[in-house]
Amino acid sequence: MKEPIVKLCGNRSLSDVAKTSSSQASHLGFVFVRRTKRYVRPEYVGRWVKKIRPRQKIVGVFIEPTIEEIEEILHFVPLDVIQLHGNETVSQLLRIKEAFGLPVWKVVHHQSDGIKQMEVFRGVADGYIVDSKVDGVSGGTGVRFDWESVPTYQKESFDQGVPCLIAGGIKPENVTKLLHYRPDGIDLSSGIEIEDGKDIGKIQAIMKEVEQNVASIS
Numbered sequence: 001m002k003e004p005i006v007k008l009c010g011n012r013s014l015s016d017v018a019k020t021s022s023s024q025a026s027h028l029g030f031v032f033v034r035r036t037k038r039y040v041r042p043e044y045v046g047r048w049v050k051k052i053r054p055r056q057k058i059v060g061v062f063i064e065p066t067i068e069e070i071e072e073i074l075h076f077v078p079l080d081v082i083q084l085h086g087n088e089t090v091s092q093l094l095r096i097k098e099a100f101g102l103p104v105w106k107v108v109h110h111q112s113d114g115i116k117q118m119e120v121f122r123g124v125a126d127g128y129i130v131d132s133k134v135d136g137v138s139g140g141t142g143v144r145f146d147w148e149s150v151p152t153y154q155k156e157s158f159d160q161g162v163p164c165l166i167a168g169g170i171k172p173e174n175v176t177k178l179l180h181y182r183p184d185g186i187d188l189s190s191g192i193e194i195e196d197g198k199d200i201g202k203i204q205a206i207m208k209e210v211e212q213n214v215a216s217i218s
């Protein structure tokens, strides 16, 4: 069985990056959405990444960014993936892809038209993240959605030939249940934190569950 993508998101300090990068996760995420709890200044992220040199791919999280905003971030941070977590349109996504040539993952908030949202981005998005829908909050909610819908999202993504990550309220206590649905990837932020920082115990517990799950079905 293919190892799932594991994205550890919402890194806010050098200490966070030291912890998340020491794990077997495949991706580290940084939130560049101003006025949100986990916003980080790109110049700081640039410094942390230069110092630690993580082997993981780096994902930048944005909500409806302008080309100039992404350009500014890229000046400091060597992004591998751009994550769009808002109500971006297909043409905005295309412009971003053309401007930077980087893979773009589109977030779909789980609701009745979730699959329709994915269909709209067919052939354009390089991957999807399905996150919970919480009124007034875009992401990092710590709230999970009904995972019985995961196979439907997985199927649509598979048909489009791109990966589908699941986000929203994943934590060591519930990740095994989610892994039974065999998602292409998982994406966590609140579930690996204690107070305002990442917690190595929770990160290790998540990675252990992932490894055991892969081993049990290989």
Ligand SMILES: O=C(O)c1ccccc1N[C@@H]1O[C@H](COP(=O)(O)O)[C@@H](O)[C@H]1O
Residues within 6 Å of the ligand: 009, 010, 029, 031, 033, 036, 037, 038, 039, 061, 085, 129, 131, 138, 139, 140, 141, 142, 143, 167, 168, 169, 170, 187, 188, 189, 190, 191
């Ligand atoms: O983490 C944030 O604060 C955040 C803010 C704005 C947009 C996206 C954000 N994070 C994304 O939310 C999910 C993880 O949420 P959870 O805390 O594990 O429930 C993930 O996609 C992050 O990239």
